[in-house]
Amino acid sequence: MRLQVARIGKPHGIRGEVTAQVLTDAPEERFVAGEVLHVTGGPVDSLIIKSARWNKTILLLTFQEISDRNTAETLRGARLEIEVGEEPQDDSDEWYEHELQDLKVMHHGVEVGVVTALRTNPAQDLLVFENAEGEEIYLPFVDEFVPEIDTEAGTLTITPPPGLLELNSEDSEQPEGESK
Numbered sequence: 001m002r003l004q005v006a007r008i009g010k011p012h013g014i015r016g017e018v019t020a021q022v023l024t025d026a027p028e029e030r031f032v033a034g035e036v037l038h039v040t041g042g043p044v045d046s047l048i049i050k051s052a053r054w055n056k057t058i059l060l061l062t063f064q065e066i067s068d069r070n071t072a073e074t075l076r077g078a079r080l081e082i083e084v085g086e087e088p089q090d091d092s093d094e095w096y097e098h099e100l101q102d103l104k105v106m107h108h109g110v111e112v113g114v115v116t117a118l119r120t121n122p123a124q125d126l127l128v129f130e131n132a133e134g135e136e137i138y139l140p141f142v143d144e145f146v147p148e149i150d151t152e153a154g155t156l157t158i159t160p161p162p163g164l165l166e167l168n169s170e171d172s173e174q175p176e177g178e179s180k
Helices: 069-073
Strands: 002-012 017-022 036-040 046-055 058-063 079-083 104-107 110-119 126-130 136-140 148-150 155-157
Touching: 002 036, 002 058, 002 069, 110 136
Parallel strands: 104 155
Antiparallel strands: 002 017, 002 079, 017 058, 036 046, 036 079, 046 058, 104 110, 110 126, 126 136, 148 155
């Protein structure tokens, strides 16, 4: 099984260095010199880390196979993955993005969207799902708002704070007392 640990961003400088959106809670273990990463959605199948460093909050990576900015640009948007031994135990509270993607998002027994991503952030993770109108909705991925995940049924139940699902709808943008 493979686990996505990063998404490659834009090149940084002229020597093939790239920015990386970190999608793991252990970057100091995942991004070390000599580590082989599988590449999905890029021009190569794998890359070997040459160096990894932090520039404030942005991870910068160089790879043995990439030596210039133009080649680094071809990697933009590619996913970096590692091989993991086994899936987490069923009683684990840990979820990987690939386990949640495409689950139907249920609210009061009604489907309100489909999971498209899980954004890992330092403060808390965000569940990203698309509603029927194609709008992206972000929900803190905490037990209070996502109390039930049933991968066998293909559903995820949410209990969002009042107004979250309507936050970006056209109706919520109308000042009170105005009609269309």
